[in-house]
Amino acid sequence: MIEMQDVFMTYPNGVVALNGISVKIEQGEFVYIVGHSGAGKSTFTKLMFREEVPMKGTITVNNKDVSKLKWKDVPYFRRSIGVVYQDFRLLPKLTVYENIAFALEVIEESPKNIRARVMKVLDQVGLKNKARFIPDELSGGEQQRVAIARAIVNRPSILIADEPTGNLDPDTSWEIMRILEEINASGTTIIMATHSKEIVDTVRKRVIAMEDGTIVRDEHRGEYGYEV
Numbered sequence: 001m002i003e004m005q006d007v008f009m010t011y012p013n014g015v016v017a018l019n020g021i022s023v024k025i026e027q028g029e030f031v032y033i034v035g036h037s038g039a040g041k042s043t044f045t046k047l048m049f050r051e052e053v054p055m056k057g058t059i060t061v062n063n064k065d066v067s068k069l070k071w072k073d074v075p076y077f078r079r080s081i082g083v084v085y086q087d088f089r090l091l092p093k094l095t096v097y098e099n100i101a102f103a104l105e106v107i108e109e110s111p112k113n114i115r116a117r118v119m120k121v122l123d124q125v126g127l128k129n130k131a132r133f134i135p136d137e138l139s140g141g142e143q144q145r146v147a148i149a150r151a152i153v154n155r156p157s158i159l160i161a162d163e164p165t166g167n168l169d170p171d172t173s174w175e176i177m178r179i180l181e182e183i184n185a186s187g188t189t190i191i192m193a194t195h196s197k198e199i200v201d202t203v204r205k206r207v208i209a210m211e212d213g214t215i216v217r218d219e220h221r222g223e224y225g226y227e228v
């Protein structure tokens, strides 16, 4: 579960990105975060995996007070949260297999377990046959599928996707949505910031709308609600 109470976040340059956020997201939910550029969507998600720390307020993720985590405990905490970005962020010189295995090697898995787990997530995203490719040899949609595989290989309870379809054409975007829905069906919470009215209005889920650093709407099976 994720819970925020009265969260305020100001960047060092004085920009107030979040202006009093309170919200509760239960385990297994699928939540879209929508709103205009600069509304605070990315900042909202960054607080959940301790990429940023709030000035004020409390953030509890899986019963841990995230702001109070010691630095040495942050890497362990982050294993419970997978993150996917619009621009994929794969390591360009490593193969698909290595990009995913890297996330596991960090936690000292045995080579046999690494192989089994990497191949399992590659199968989940339909890319078993591309294990030896490097990112440049893949389409954008395939690169995003690798990024998703990497994000879920540690079996996180939460997957944060910050505009995961922002760089993809409509057909490829639907493929990514199908994969995210499958991951959600297995119990993983999905938090997806998006500008896609088409996706939000078609694949109906909870919608949290943000404006100027506050939540202005929170609806189950909601609509995108903005003109595009």
Ligand SMILES: Nc1ncnc2c1ncn2[C@@H]1O[C@H](COP(=O)(O)OP(=O)(O)OP(=O)(O)O)[C@@H](O)[C@H]1O
Residues within 6 Å of the ligand: 011, 012, 013, 015, 016, 017, 035, 036, 037, 038, 039, 040, 041, 042, 043, 044
């Ligand atoms: N690292 C930073 N330093 C200073 N200001 C920042 C930083 N990151 C974001 N901001 C500012 O904080 C506000 C919220 O930004 P944020 O990235 O959370 O919005 P967003 O809703 O995700 O926007 P977009 O849809 O364009 O990704 C904006 O005014 C932005 O300029």
